[in-house]
Amino acid sequence: MNGNDCSVCRKTESDALFDKRSQKNVNDYSSELFSLKSKALKIRKSVCDLDDVIGMIQASTQLQDQKIESLEAFCQKTEEFIADTVRIDEEAAAVINQSKEDFYNQYNYLRPDAEKSDWEAFWDNAAEWCAEHWKEIVTTVTIIIGAALAIAAVVTTGGAALVPLLSTLLTAIGVSAGTAMTAATIISFTVAAIAVGSTIGSSALNIIDTWGNIDNPTFNTWQSVLNWTSIISNGLYSAGNIYNSVKGVTPKEYLARQKAIENGKAGYSNLEAKHPKMKHKSGENFDGARKREILQENMRRNNGILRSDKTGKILEKPQKSVKGIKHPANEAQIDHIFPKAKGGMNSFSNAQVIEAFANRVKSDQLMFSDYMKYSIADVGSWNKAFCMGFYENVNGIVDFSFLYND
Numbered sequence: 001m002n003g004n005d006c007s008v009c010r011k012t013e014s015d016a017l018f019d020k021r022s023q024k025n026v027n028d029y030s031s032e033l034f035s036l037k038s039k040a041l042k043i044r045k046s047v048c049d050l051d052d053v054i055g056m057i058q059a060s061t062q063l064q065d066q067k068i069e070s071l072e073a074f075c076q077k078t079e080e081f082i083a084d085t086v087r088i089d090e091e092a093a094a095v096i097n098q099s100k101e102d103f104y105n106q107y108n109y110l111r112p113d114a115e116k117s118d119w120e121a122f123w124d125n126a127a128e129w130c131a132e133h134w135k136e137i138v139t140t141v142t143i144i145i146g147a148a149l150a151i152a153a154v155v156t157t158g159g160a161a162l163v164p165l166l167s168t169l170l171t172a173i174g175v176s177a178g179t180a181m182t183a184a185t186i187i188s189f190t191v192a193a194i195a196v197g198s199t200i201g202s203s204a205l206n207i208i209d210t211w212g213n214i215d216n217p218t219f220n221t222w223q224s225v226l227n228w229t230s231i232i233s234n235g236l237y238s239a240g241n242i243y244n245s246v247k248g249v250t251p252k253e254y255l256a257r258q259k260a261i262e263n264g265k266a267g268y269s270n271l272e273a274k275h276p277k278m279k280h281k282s283g284e285n286f287d288g289a290r291k292r293e294i295l296q297e298n299m300r301r302n303n304g305i306l307r308s309d310k311t312g313k314i315l316e317k318p319q320k321s322v323k324g325i326k327h328p329a330n331e332a333q334i335d336h337i338f339p340k341a342k343g344g345m346n347s348f349s350n351a352q353v354i355e356a357f358a359n360r361v362k363s364d365q366l367m368f369s370d371y372m373k374y375s376i377a378d379v380g381s382w383n384k385a386f387c388m389g390f391y392e393n394v395n396g397i398v399d400f401s402f403l404y405n406d
Helices: 007-041 051-108 118-132 134-156 163-170 177-212 216-248 250-265 270-274 288-301 356-362 382-406
Strands: 332-336 350-354
Touching: 007 118, 007 177, 118 134, 134 270, 134 350, 163 177, 163 216, 163 250, 163 332, 163 356, 177 216, 177 382, 216 250, 216 382, 250 382, 270 288, 288 332, 288 350
Parallel strands: none
Antiparallel strands: 332 350
């Protein structure tokens, strides 16, 4: 309800205009009577006696004045009535609109489209569209999540997830450690690149097919090729992550260990030139100066981390011996490669950094190779392996569903 649309208001406003026109007519008539009276008074009685006429004119003038007063009072009352009508109409409209808004706030689904704001209409249309295309939306979200998980598995492992598994397999069939590492790294990075590229490509085509239901031989062939490539490459890459989870070693840590082992093979003879005045003796311990130099060189080679020259595992920094306190099994100790008890010298070239436990077991043995056995074992997780395998192959499941539907 609106005051401007009120029929009563329109009628009273029309009446007010009529009253004003009537008042103007009366005023005009009164003015004419006054003019007529003035002209009649100018006529001499000797010519014509107009006293009766003048009296009639005067009486008529008085009557017109009374009409003017009545009309003015009526106009005032009319204006007051119109103002009251408009005020009441506006107050009623406000109450009705508020009641209507309260009702629609409580029962919004009953609000007619004409009463909705642009924002409400947008959300209603969006909800209707989602309800109509919920299958496509769910499929698209699943594709995106699967692709994101597969790509994240590659990115977070730096593309090297297959290196530990392939290196182990290659060395098991007789390939040298260096060659196996190089080949495994190349293969792993290649599979990772193919997995990421095919995942992006297959996901894009699958989303297009979801919404467009494409029936084009060329498109469908590319879609099939990319889906198969994604399934195979991500499956292979996930095998590496599963293996690493079971073994409890990340690809990054595996590569760091292999680098440390290679560095250990080089020995510390390079420090001889740095300290030409140091005199080495047979059967002597490594003194503090030699130990500091060897440990610092080890950390320099391994990016600031102290690692075993034989296993590549991270070691604890040596602590001063305190009675009653046991040193950790993986504390770094500097061992004589050729045993001190058999005349081994305390030279840099005869030094290696290994775990304290392995050093105690090795003792004065000349042929010792069980360094890994006496290092702290890595802790794997079958639960993590299962999760890694599942997360990385969600995309493969989606890709296979499109192959099956085709």
